Structure formats: C-alpha cells, structure tokens
Amino acid sequence: xxxxxxxxxxxxxxxxxxxxxxxxxxxxxxxxxxxxxxxxxxxxxxxxxxxxxxxxxxxxxxxxxxxxxxxxxxxxxxxxxxxxxxxxxxxxxxxxxxxxxxxxxxxxxxxxxxxxxxxxxxxxxxxxxxxxxxxxxxxxxxxxxxxxxxxxxxxxxxxxxxxxxxxxxxxxxxxxxxxxxxxxxxxxxxxxxxxxxxxxxxxxxxxxxxxxxxxxxxxxxxxxxxxxxxxxxxxxxxxxxxxxxxxxxxxxxxxxxxxxxxxxxxxxxxxxxxxxxxxxxxxxxxxxxxxxxxxxxxxxxxxxxxxxxxxxxxxxxxxxxxxxxxxxxxxxxxxxxxxxxxxxxxxxxxxxxxxxxxxxxxxxxxxxxxxxxxxxxxxxxxxxxxxxxxxxxxxxxxxxxx
Amino acid sequence: xxxxxxxxxxxxxxxxxxxxxxxxxxxxxxxxxxxxxxxxxxxxxxxxxxxxxxxxxxxxxxxxxxxxxxxxxxxxxxxxxxxxxxxxxxxxxxxxxxxxxxxxxxxxxxxxxxxxxxxxxxxxxxxxxxxxxxxxxxxxxxxxxxxxxxxxxxxxxxxxxxxxxxxxxxxxxxxxxxxxxxxxxxxxxxxxxxxxxxxxxxxxxxxxxxxxxxxxxxxxxxxxxxxxxxxxxxxxxxxxx
Ligand SMILES: Nc1ncnc2c1ncn2[C@@H]1O[C@H](COP(=O)(O)OP(=O)(O)OP(=O)(O)O)[C@@H](O)[C@H]1O
Ligand SMILES: [Mg+2]
Numbered sequence: 111x112x113x114x115x116x117x118x119x120x121x122x123x124x125x126x127x128x129x130x131x132x133x134x135x136x137x138x139x140x141x142x143x144x145x146x147x148x149x150x151x152x153x154x155x156x157x158x159x160x161x162x163x164x165x166x167x168x169x170x171x172x173x174x175x176x177x178x179x180x181x182x183x184x185x186x187x188x189x190x191x192x193x194x195x196x197x198x199x200x201x202x203x204x205x206x207x208x209x210x211x212x213x214x215x216x217x218x219x220x221x222x223x224x225x226x227x228x229x230x231x232x233x234x235x236x237x238x239x240x241x242x243x244x245x246x247x248x249x250x251x252x253x254x255x256x257x258x259x260x261x262x263x264x265x266x267x268x269x270x271x272x273x274x275x276x277x278x279x280x281x282x283x284x285x286x287x288x289x290x291x292x293x294x295x296x297x298x299x300x301x302x303x304x305x306x307x308x309x310x311x312x313x314x315x316x317x318x319x320x321x322x323x324x325x326x327x328x329x330x331x332x333x334x335x336x337x338x339x340x341x342x343x344x345x346x347x348x349x350x351x352x353x354x355x356x357x358x359x360x361x362x363x364x365x366x367x368x369x370x371x372x373x374x375x376x377x378x379x380x381x382x383x384x385x386x387x388x389x390x391x392x393x394x395x396x397x398x399x400x401x402x403x404x405x406x407x408x409x410x411x412x413x414x415x416x417x418x419x420x421x422x423x424x425x426x427x428x429x430x431x432x433x434x435x436x437x438x439x440x441x442x443x444x445x446x447x448x449x450x451x452x453x454x455x456x457x458x459x460x461x462x463x464x465x466x467x468x469x470x471x472x473x474x475x476x477x478x479x480x481x482x483x484x485x486x487x488x489x490x491x492x493x494x495x496x497x498x499x500x501x502x503x504x505x506x507x508x509x510x511x512x
Numbered sequence: 513x514x515x516x517x518x519x520x521x522x523x524x525x526x527x528x529x530x531x532x533x534x535x536x537x538x539x540x541x542x543x544x545x546x547x548x549x550x551x552x553x554x555x556x557x558x559x560x561x562x563x564x565x566x567x568x569x570x571x572x573x574x575x576x577x578x579x580x581x582x583x584x585x586x587x588x589x590x591x592x593x594x595x596x597x598x599x600x601x602x603x604x605x606x607x608x609x610x611x612x613x614x615x616x617x618x619x620x621x622x623x624x625x626x627x628x629x630x631x632x633x634x635x636x637x638x639x640x641x642x643x644x645x646x647x648x649x650x651x652x653x654x655x656x657x658x659x660x661x662x663x664x665x666x667x668x669x670x671x672x673x674x675x676x677x678x679x680x681x682x683x684x685x686x687x688x689x690x691x692x693x694x695x696x697x698x699x700x701x702x703x704x705x706x707x708x709x710x711x712x713x714x715x716x717x718x719x720x721x722x723x724x725x726x727x728x729x730x731x732x733x734x735x736x737x738x739x740x741x742x743x744x745x746x747x748x749x750x751x752x753x
Contacts, residue, residue, distance in 0.1 A: 111637060112634060112635060112637055113634075113637050113639075116634045116637070120634075123622055123623070124622065127622040417616075417618055418618075418620055420618070421618045421620065422635070423579070423603070423606075424577070424579055424606065424612045424618075425606065425607065425612075425631060425632045425635050425679075426603045426604065426605075426606035426607025426608070426610075426632070426635055426636070427603065427607075427635050428599065428600045428603035428604070429599055429600075429603075430600070431603075431635070505579045506570075506574050506579050506580050509579075509614060509618060
C-alpha cells in the first residue's frame with residue numbers, strides 16, 4: 111500500500127488538475143452544508159426567541175382554567191352536570207397556600223372604550239394588583255391597579271400605551287375619565303410599550319379591578335386564575351395543592367385544569383425542535399443531491415482516467431489501492447466542500463445577525479455535527495461505486511485505449 | 513543441500529509457460545488468442561516476438577506480465593506458479609518483478625517526468641529519501657536531467673518513451689516487457705529507444721519485445737514468430753534443430 115502522504119499528494123494533484131470538476135463538486139457540497147447550517151440556526155433561533163419570551167413571563171407560573179382537560183380521559187360528565195365556574199372565592203382560597211406567592215384572578219371581555227369623541231373597541235382585563243408582578247409589567251406613568259380587596263369594585267383603570275395615545279393623543283391621561291362599556295373609570299396609569307406578550311397585545315388593552323369587570327360583564331365567574339409560586343422547585347407540589355383545594359371547594363369534582371408554564375414552554379420547545387429537525391432534514395436532501403453529483407462526476411473521472419488506472423494496475427497497484435485512491439478523492443472533496451459550507455453558513459448567519467440584531471441566531475451543535483457527518487458519509491457512500499468501478503477495470507482493456 | 517537448490521534454480525528457466533490458451537468471446541464468436549503456447553525464457557535473454565496483427569503477441573506478453581490470466585495451462589515465474597495467485601499477490605509480483613513499456617507510453621499527464629519515473633517506487637511504498645537518488649540516477653542514465661520537471665505534453669515522443677523505460681527499469685525488474693515500444697515513434701527516435709533497451713539488456717536485464725519492424729526484431733538474440741495464437745518459429749529451436 112502507498113504511504114499516506116503519497117496518497118494525499120497523488121489525490122490533491124488529481125483534484126487540482128481537474129479544476130472545474132473540483133470547483134463544481136465543492137460548490138454543490140458547500141451549498142448543501144451551508145443550507146443545513148443556516149436553516150437549522152433559523153429554527154434554533156426561533157425556538158430560543160419563543161422560549162425566551164415565555165421565560166420573561168416567569169417560569170414559576172401556574173394557570174388555572176375552568177373545565178377539565180380532555181386529555182386526562184376519565185368517564186364523560188354526567189347528564190346535566192356542567193363544570194363549576196371559577197370564582198373569586200376560589201382565587202382567595204388558593205392564595206392562602208404557603209407555596210403560593212401571588213394569585214391574580216382574570217376576567218376577560220371586550221368593550222367600547224371612549225373619551226370625549228374618541229372611541230375604540232378593545233380587550234378589557236379585570237384583575238388585581240398581583241398581576242403586575244406575575245406578568246412583569248412595566249408602567250410608563252402613574253400606577254397599576256391598587257391592592258384592594260378583590261371583591262371590591264373601584265372605578266379606576268390602567269390603559270395600554272397605544273390605547274392611551276389614541277384616546278388622548280398628546281394630552282396627559284392621568285386623572286382623566288374614560289367610559290368603558292356603560293361605566294366610567296378614572297385613569298390612574300399607562301403601561302409602558304411592552305409589545306406583544308403571548309398573544310395579547312398589551313398596548314391595546316384596558317385593565318380594571320376584577321370586581322368591576324365582573325359587574326361590567328355581568329358575571330360571577332373567572333376566565334382563569336394566574337398563580338406565581340414561591341420557588342420553581344415547588345411547582346409540582348403547588349400544582350397538586352391547587353387541584354386539591356379546588357376539588358374540596360367544588361364538592362370533590364376535578365373540574366379545573368392546571369397548566370404549569372413549564373409545560374407550555376416544553377411543548378413549544380418540542381414543536382420548534384421538530385420544526386428545526388424537519389427543516390434541517392430538507393436541507394440535508396441537498397447534501398444527498400451533492401453526493402449524487404459527486405458520484406456522477408467521479409464516474410466520469412474514472413472513465414476519463416481509464417488509461418491511468420490501467421497503468422497503475424500494470425505497475426502493480428492492487429485493486430484495493432486503486433479503490434482507496436478514488437475513495438480518498440471523493441471524501442476529500444466532500445470534506446473540503448463541507449468546511450467551505452460551514453464557513454458560508456456562518457457567514458450568512460453573520461449577515462442575518464447584522465440585518466436582524468434582535469433575533470438570536472445560533473447554529474445548533476448537533477446540526478453542525480450532522481451536516482459534516484452527512485457530507486463525509488455522502489463522500490464515502492457515493493464514492494464507493496466509482497472507486498469500485500475503477501478497481502475492477504481490466505488493465506488490458508484499459509491500456510489498449512490511448 | 514542449499515547449494516543444490518540454488519544451482520537447480522539457476523538451471524531452470526526464469527519464465528516457464530506451459531501449454532497456455534486464451535479464448536475471448538466476442539458476441540457468439542470465440543477468438544482463440546493463444547492456443548497451447550509453451551515457452552521457456554532464461555534470465556538474461558533478449559527475445560523479439562513478431563507476427564501478423566491479431567496473432568496473439570500482445571496477449572502472450574500480457575499473460576507473461578500478469579495483466580491477463582490464461583484459460584488453461586500453467587505459468588511459472590522464477591519457479592512460482594503465478595497462475596494460482598490472487599489478484600493481490602499478482603499485483604505484488606508486477607510491482608517488484610515486472611517492467612512494462614507500451615506503444616502509447618502511458619505516462620500520467622499531470623505528473624512531471626521525474627514523478628512518472630518515481631511512480632513505481634511510490635506504489636511500492638519506498639520512503640522518499642530512498643526514492644530521490646534512484647530517480648536522479650535513472651534520469652542521468654537516460655539523459656533526461658533537463659527534462660525532469662517537464663510534463664509529458666512538453667516532451668517529444670522519444671523523450672516520453674525514455675521516461676517510460678526509466679519508469680519500467682527503476683524497480684530493477686526480472687523481466688522487461690515491451691509491446692511495440694517504437695510503434696509510435698519515427699525511425700531515429702525508435703532506434704534510440706531500442707539502443708537504450710539493448711543497453712539495459714547488456715546490463716543483465718531480461719527483455720521480451722513485441723515489434724512489427726523486422727530490422728529491430730532481427731537484432732534480438734532470440735526471435736519468435738507467432739501466427740493464429742501459436743508460436744510458429746523460434747530461432748533457438750531452429751538452431752537446435
Ligand atoms: N479483450 C479482448 N476481447 C476480445 N478479443 C480480443 C481481446 N483482446 C484480444 N482479442 C483478440 O485476440 C486476438 C489476439 O490479439 P492480440 O492483441 O494479442 O494480437 P496482436 O498480435 O498483439 O495484434 P497487433 O499486432 O495488432 O497488436 C485478436 O484476434 C484480438 O481481436
Ligand atoms: Mg498487440
């Protein structure tokens with residue numbers, strides 16, 4: 111067998127001689143690897159972005175919804191039995207548990223909000239002062255809902271930034287009265303520009319005390335109850351305690367669903383990981399295409415170099431040696447192409463990062479390893495057939511051609 | 513005992529071809545390229561093979577050079593039955609004991625003259641430090657020093673064939689097999705090539721050369737004539753007869 115440096119020199123000589131062929135194959139391989147790198151980092155970036163948004167909400171959150179989750183199975187509800195509503199009393203009872211730091215009951219509706227001639231239809235959220243801490247809200251001016259008895263109605267409200275701008279233009283809304291549905295509320299605060307937080311545009315919203323909202327929408331039930339647990343470790347225990355408390359209060363019926371923010375996060379995490387894998391897989395197809403291209407070009411190379419292969423055989427190169435030479439050629443092509451592709455991928459990511467500085471672009475390590483692995487495997491896999499063909503050439507026939 | 517074996521080896525022929533046949537099938541037809549050919553060649557002989565086109569000269573040479581396997585018969589090279597060997601073992605014999613020269617030179621176009629000459633040593637995984645002086649000596653012997661770094665397309669036909677001869681001779685083979693080495697050269701270049709081959713023979717190399725040129729063929733110490741896959745004349749036997 112030839113010495114390793116001799117093999118390397120021989121193969122590189124062949125590659126640098128056939129420049130166009132080499133450049134084309136490198137390009138194909140590089141495009142494949144670069145697209146895996148860019149697409150998976152976009153997917154990974156999306157995952158990080160969304161989970162980051164959730165994490166900003168606080169990860170030690172529990173959400174209590176009325177009605178049992180379908181996924182838990184169990185017997186169908188008895189005829190005429192509807193799930194009991196969540197009430198302010200339920201919320202109060204939950205707040206007494208030692209693992210619970212804050213409880214915020216939530217009533218959601220929509221109503222016309224007006225000031226003078228200006229009127230807009232927006233989401234109305236009834237809640238308590240605790241929500242401020244639970245959702246990490248920020249004030250632009252004034253203060254949030256006061257910490258009063260949740261059952262007490264009070265004619266004060268807090269406006270989202272966009273709503274405040276549209277109702278008051280440049281005037282100061284603090285201390286002014288607005289009409290929400292049929293009632294009047296005094297503006298005590300305006301939220302800071304917080305952007306979108308999980309589906310609710312906080313800029314286009316009005317907060318009023320929960321009891322006022324119940325009166326406004328003529329209901330005694332809650333949309334949901336949000337709970338912040340003292341400590342993340344206590345999440346499972348708190349979840350059990352919440353279910354237990356509600357069951358006792360609802361005559362032994364498990365008629366609520368308790369979602370941990372963690373679980374939502376994990377679900378999103380899984381969804382995005384699957385998405386990234388799918389996108390990466392699609393990109394990997396271009397690697398296969400590159401591999402097939404390598405195979406074809408190597409087959410052409412074998413037929414072009416038939417006389418050379420015949421000569422090598424006449425000079426005593428065994429079939430294994432010929433096979434190795436051609437295999438090394440395709441693997442080196444794949445390898446250099448992959449390295450170029452990684453460089454191009456990181457380069458495009460850098461450009462994307464310049465254009466969208468807020469989006470966290472990150473190349474997942476597994477994708478990088480997979481792209482390189484697939485590229486090299488493609489080099490070997492698609493190199494085998496041409497290499498075998500070269501190794502099996504009949505030297506007499508190969509040499510009889512000029 | 514040991515000296516007895518050695519003397520026996522010296523007496524027996526270096527190449528011992530015993531009743532080999534080679535049949536090619538082209539479509540439905542069978543072409544008998546070699547028919548029951550036997551031949552003994554002793555070390556140091558200089559043999560020419562002549563005969564009409566298609567008479568089996570190349571096939572015989574390829575069989576002796578282990579590029580082709582006979583369908584029947586036996587072939588002993590330096591006392592070893594090489595017809596029984598695997599491809600891998602035959603490749604090793606070619607690497608170490610056989611030098612080829614072809615009508616179309618078969619130099620690798622992207623390698624320089626020196627690199628083409630070095631190739632058999634590279635294939636035999638001889639370390640570079642040992643290769644360099646041998647290549648330099650070979651270039652000097654064939655007056656190719658100035659052409660060492662030229663690629664084949666920068667060389668004349670005669671120079672190319674000289675590079676090919678250097679490549680065949682550098683492994684110090686047991687036998688040099690030349691298939692029409694002058695077939696692609698003008699008379700002057702051809703004569704020069706034959707002169708070099710004869711010089712190698714004078715230094716002890718066994719040479720078997722296929723040629724169409726009667727003048728060149730006559731110069732060989734032993735002359736074979738082939739027809740329809742058989743050796744129909746052998747100057748040795750004729751002399752003996
Ligand atoms: N690979 C092959 N397939 C089929 N037939 C072949 C093959 N190689 C040789 N032959 C046939 O075998 C016969 C002998 O061929 P060979 O090449 O040995 O002749 P040659 O004496 O060298 O002729 P030339 O002087 O033209 O080189 C010819 O009839 C040829 O057509
Ligand atoms: Mg011939």
